[in-house]
Amino acid sequence: MLPRIGEYDKWAIEWGYRWTAPHITSEQEIAFLNQKTIEKLKDKRFLFGTETDSDDPREQSEDLGDDAVKSSNYGIKNLQRIIVKLPEWTKETNKDYTNLSEMYSQLRSQFGRYMGHVSKNIGGIYTTPKMSDERGTIVEFVPRTKQKEAMQFLQDQLFKTPKWMIDNNIPDYTNDNKLTVISSLQSGTLNRLLSNSTLNKLFRFEAEDPLKAYTATEMLTDLRKGIWSELVTKQPIDIYRRNLQKVYVEALTRMVSADGGGSLVISLGGGSITSSLSSRTSDAVSIAKAQLRTLASEVRTALPLYQDANSRAHLQDVLERMDQALKPK
Secondary structure: OOOOOOHHHHHHHHHHHOOOOOOOOHHHHHHHHHHHHHHHOOOHHHOOOOOOOOOOOOOOOOOOOOOHHHHHHHHHHHHHHHHOOHHHHOOOOOOOOHHHHHHHHHHHHHHHHHHHHHHOOOOOEEEOOOOOOOOOOOEEEOOHHHHHHHHHHHHHHHHOOOHHHOOOOOHHHHOOOHHHHHHHHHHHHHHHHOOHHHHHHHHHHHHHOOOOOOOHHHHHHHHHHHHOOHHHHOOOOOHHHHHHHHHHHHHHHHHHOOOOOOEEEEEOOOOEEEEEEEHHHOOHHHHHHHHHHHHHHHHHHHHHHOOOHHHHHHHHHHHHHHHHHHOOO
């Protein structure tokens, strides 16, 4: 994708610099431009965002197209082709592996951007600036189906260990810790999904349109089932998944802990207000406790069926952590 003058650029130039005849009054010019703008907005290629909206998934740097899942899947395919060639492409005679280290870091950063582009859809709020004489609402929630699609993408591409990122000999030359490489990518997205900001937007969606909402309970259930899928298949839990599962449990236990209070930030689509209502009086703590209870029950059921020492030690550990969080002494 090469930088070039695009459709919106041409329209912005026309709006700002189009010549008008001397006999056209400023009022007539405004009316003409308003009508032209309304016509252009029928084509979503001409939509303009604030560029600072932390809630609108349509407004993201380096995001291509109108379907983050589709474009990110394509992007990951490209990264998978690139990574196997990095040692060859970065090699220079009589040079060390600095180039390889830098490019490997950039590749991981690009993968992280794809995760961010998709995860912003979960709890996302579309905000389309309009004048009072334009049709349609300004604020809309990202459809439930699109949010669930985003969750499935994250399960497939991120939470299911992206082994292609580390199944190579690059870390042998760059001294990158494979566990850290995977954990840093997974933890950032997981903490974003379990943040008060995301949960509060899901609560707002449920309050305003309960029949169509992707609720916080549904989101956390989808998240739990994917991250803990080994409990159903009874497959051994490898070290990467054990780390991820511990991050999940720690995030939920922090949510229910005694010091997990604070102000409740309510998104207003492009802005926010801070309520005096404590986050501990929202549904966040209740739902987190429910998820921990369900998970603890599932772990207790699965634990006797596990034979490998590492999986058993891991499950016993997280079970004790959850019990302590739910019944603190």
